Amino acid sequence: MKPARTKTPRKPPVKKGSQTSLKDPVGVYCRVRPLSLPEQECCIEVINNTTVQLHTPEGYRLNRNGDYKETQYSFKQVFGTHTTQKELFDVVANPLVDDLIHGKNGLLFTYGVTGSGKTHTMTGSPGEGGLLPRCLDMLFNSIGSFQAKRYVFKSNDRNSMDIQCEVDALLERQKREATPNPKTPSSKRQVDPEFADMINVQEFCKAEEVDEDSVYGVFVSYIEIYNNYIYDLLEEVPFDPIKPKWNSCSTPMRNTDFVPPQSKLLREDKNHNMYVAGCTEVEVKSTEEAFEVFWRGQKKRRIANTHLNHESSRSHSVFNIKLVQAPLDADGDSVLQEKEQITISQLSLVDLAGSERTNRTKAEGNRLREAGNINQSLMTLRTCMEVLRENQTYGTNKMVPYRDSKLTHLFKNYFDGEGKVRLIVCVNPKAEDYEESLQVMRFAEVTQEVEVARPTDKAICGLTPGRRYRNQARGGPVGDELLVSEVVLQSFPPLPSCEILDINDERTLPRLVEALEKRHHLRQMMIDEFHKQSITFKALLQEFDNAVLNKENYVQGKLNEKEKVISGQKSEIERLEKKNKTLEYKVEILEKTTTIYEEDKRNLQQELETQNQKLQRQFSDKRRLEARLQGMVTETTMKWEKECERRVxxxxxxxxxxxxxxxxxxxxxxxxxxEPKTERPERPSRExxxxxxxxxxxxxxxxxxxxxxxxxxxxxxxxxxxxxxxxxxxxxRKRRSSTGAPAQPDGTESEWxxxxxxxxxxxxxxxxxxxxxxxxxxxxxxxxxx
Structure with a gap:
């Protein structure tokens, strides 16, 4: 029986006329780590540089009664077990750093199960630095000589930057040096020796076409998302001897003797970008300083000993590298003091926590709650990717549930087109991770079908050509062009040989004299020509000065006219702004009035509907009563008609x-x-x-x-x-006659x-x-x- 082979389904065809050129798919890469033990069973095989094959391990088939299947998944590029950190950096992270220097944002995820090599890929190990130190090294190699002085750029709490003049920056430097701040690293400090070798990158890497007419500033921040709460890993909490220290048993960490930090909130700036309010941003000037800041926050990150990993990350960590760029002024020496000219770009390096089943980690208590929150946030990320793909593929307009998790809510701007998104899927080929690896592959398959809008280039407007031509303007070397004196000397006739070998030689000296006379005559002619040309040049220069003066007067007149027009326009703008404010106030009042009227209208409509329903019910009751009374009247009428007929x-x-x-x-x-009278019958006796x-x-x-x-x-x-x-x-008693008739002979009265x-x-x-x-x-x- 041949094993079944399935391939990743292709993307549906894109309709013609769609703006596919303005969107780029999410770059999804796969990195396969080597097995810990050679005798372990492997379930993942690298087919080529873009495809991996996942097959069902024997133990899974026996336990689940499953069939043997082989499934292939395609990626933008697959990195095998022998891939070096430099090879991975050159392909994945190098373009993101280059975009960062040119004013574009970037987002890089490492995703996978616990023990798949995510943290090693992001941070590295001694002697083999990961993506993060290499990104810092490339950044400072590119802008090292063009950095602004410390505190010229100053971070505010609204996700933007302010510019200070040289004097204010100098005063702040002196103030900070007098009172050392642990937040601000010093180039003289030594990095923790445990990871000192990570930043010693042997390969020199530098971005091309760095804008030399601008100055740069680098700010870094480090946060973690733990149990769907955001914490600042660089925040220095003041020591309180009264309050007890944080017990490391509740949340196992390295060096956990400190007060727990407060959670941070997400905010939206004026450009509708999400940021962490109150997050510490540290200005750094070198790779060593930046990595020192990173390592200081890394020691506060929450990790725990689980059944799958001795140092398992229990939170999602986000290391942000923010590059501030501003043009030089007209002299080319100082930063242009205009906040609108500042360009801010950011590169976010995200190390996601591992996703795995809780029955494998044997988690209990806090570990179980942490695992549930991690899986919930990763499930929200998958749901967002699926909804984005469905909206783009089928043209639907479903709402993407970014707000269901802090992780997706923080990076929603990247998926809406604020920068490039790259995802590195780290997998462990051992058979025990087969089921989790299968879910990771399916998520990667969905993600690489999502398209993100391509970010636009941000133009940086300076007022001077900058450092390139500064030396030339100040009398520096012009190039390979010849001087004027050398050109004049080449136009003179050559001198003959001056060597005299014979005392009777009478030709060498006359030829030399003749040549010198010619050169003298030519020199005299050139002097005369020079005087004539100088006179002519002075006249032309005078005419040019007069013309420039006239031009200046003309331009000054025009400028005065333009200034008058501008002042009039400014007054008109002020008047229109006042009018606009008045109209906005009126519009606001009208909107409120309209809202009140609409509310009254809705209430009256509801009341009218209620009354109509009541009238309908009364009308229905009346009709039923009329029908009943009509029946009763008809019945009573028929009854009385019958009774009347009977009585009649x-x-x-x-x-x-x-x-x-x-x-x-x-x-x-x-x-x-x-009838004739008859005899009266005998009257019977009384008895x-x-x-x-x-x-x-x-x-x-x-x-x-x-x-x-x-x-x-x-x-x-x-x-x-x-x-x-x-x-x-x-x-x-005898009845008497009313007429008084006479009595009978027997003593009785006759009644007839x-x-x-x-x-x-x-x-x-x-x-x-x-x-x-x-x-x-x-x-x-x-x-x-x-």
């Missing part, structure tokens, strides 16, 4: 019954009136009548008629026979004596009514309905 029908039936009853009554009355009445009250006889159910649920009776009802007094009496006992028969106790039914013959 019942009333009609009742009226019909009443009309029928009236008709029946009339018929009865008519029958009574027309019989009482018994009968009792029987009738208990069990009344059925009604002579038909019973019908009405529409309203009741009953109606339609009589088919005429009944005569008679009521007897329960007490046996006349028509009136018979009509008075007629009872109104109502539909559905029941007869009360004491009434008797006297059935009449059935009659047919008319």
């Amino acid at each position: 029908a019942a009333k009609q039936l009742e009226m019909q019954n009443k009309l029928w009853v009236k008709d029946e009554k009339l018929k009865q009355l008519k029958a009574i009136v027309i 019989r009548d009482r018994e009968k009445a009792t029987q009738r009250s208990v069990s009344p006889s059925p009604v002579p008629g038909d019973v019908y159910k009405t529409r309203g649920g009741g009953q109606s009776v339609q009589f088919t026979e005429i009944e005569t009802l008679k009521q007897e007094s329960p007490t046996g 004596t006349d028509v009136e009496t018979r009509c008075s006992v007629a009872v109104e028969m109502r539909a559905g009514s029941q007869l009360g106790p004491g009434y008797q039914h006297h059935a009449q013959p059935k009659r047919k309905k008319p």
Whole structure:
């Protein structure tokens, strides 16, 4: 089974018309350190000077059940195990120092896992200096004779520089020499012998085309980013005998008997560049002084003994080299006292802390928290690179999370186009670092696809040609040109030989005399010509003086006119500035008023929306209530319509019954009136009548008629026979006639004596009514309905 080979994917094609010429990709280099032991298993192989191959080690496959894979990664250049520090410096750091001298910024990272050789690459070892001392050596070799005197340039707290005159600089030098300041290194001091050999760089390196018409000043600063806090490693904390010293057990360091420094804050200057506020900047004049400052801060840097490295860096360190450049004045001797003409460039050398899994370092407590912060800051750096690549590749506009970490926030200007960015990926080829090395390679692959805007050249404007022509202007050697006297001597005829070998020689002396006479005559002619030319030259010079005087008068007049115009323009500018300030004040007031009105408008709109929503809810409730009431009205209307119909029908039936009853009554009355008088039946005895009445009250006889159910649920009776009802007094008292009829022979009164009496006992028969106790039914013959 052949191992799978994969290559780094190529970058997507760039669209035509894009400004690719104004951007440069981040330069990513790879350095492979040699194995500590020859018998160790290796997982990284250098294919050529631009490609490395990463293959899965045997132990990783057995533990993770993984397949054997070989992955190739491409870099701008790969440095193998036999690469020297000088070769690495010439390729990576030399161009950055050259840009620094020419006013451009630079940023150099060393990135990798713990034990991959980052600090060795940056600092070096005794006898083999790293990138940092070589950068300092090249810088001072280039500008050593053009440096300004100490304290001519003075750092301020706003990430810029001020210029002092020679007198102020001299006074400050005398003051500092009288009171030695440990911050200011001295060239007479000796560097720590432990790293004295690091700055003894044997190879002489110097930048080309250094501007000799300017003076330079070098300032260095040294900070570290620990647990996402920034500390100044050059800050001298005053000793306090009352407060206890910092215990080295909490943060293991070399020589940790000092008070812990205070963390610093990031600020943004007027040019929108990030800087550390209150950071100590030390002016240095030589490589020895600069490295002394570096080593003083290096002894304060936080390191610890971990499972992977005895002296593992627990923080990100940043060594800044700031070069200040200013042009000379018109005389070419002093610095031009104009702050606007100062050019400041900076080279930042960053030694990142190692990234590795915490289970490999066996970290606990503070070590675990430190490792978590280191991995978090490096993860933020990776995220920023990925977002930058995505924005540039796909044209998106995602926000780059620079502020998530102090490391990325400090260097955000470099990725926005303030200088070149270089990254040295240090890898350890041993098999135990395979997984971490794989993550490092992936990060390098993403980073080298990020493009950074190319910085523009900064022009330095001086008022004089400078040191180059200063010697010539002061009477120095002109060059290989011949003098005027030599030219005149060459124009004279040559002298003949003056040697006389014979006493009888009469030709040598006459020829010599003749030659001397010719030379004398020629000399006399040249003197005359010289006098004539001198007279002519004096006349021309006089004319030239007159012309220059006239020209000066003319120019002076013009200058006076221009000065008047300039003064008028200045007054106009002052008036416009005042007007501008007034307008700015008005604009500010209007902006505030507009802000207030907009806030009121938003509040009113919100209130209006709230009222509209409330009205909508009320309108919806009203519609629902109307629908409900409409349903209730409809239901009630239908109910009452049915009830009215029922009542009307019942009333009609009742009226019909009443009309029928009236008709029946009339018929009865008519029958009574027309019917002949009959004999009165025998009156039963009182006891019989009482018994009968009792029987009738208990069990009344059925009604002579038909019973019908009405529409309203009741009953109606339609009589088919005429009944005569008679009521007897329960007490046996006889009913008297209203007309005072005479009594019967047996002593009782007759109730049927006349028509009136018979009509008075007629009872109104109502539909559905029941007869009360004491009434008797006297059935009449059935009659047919008319």
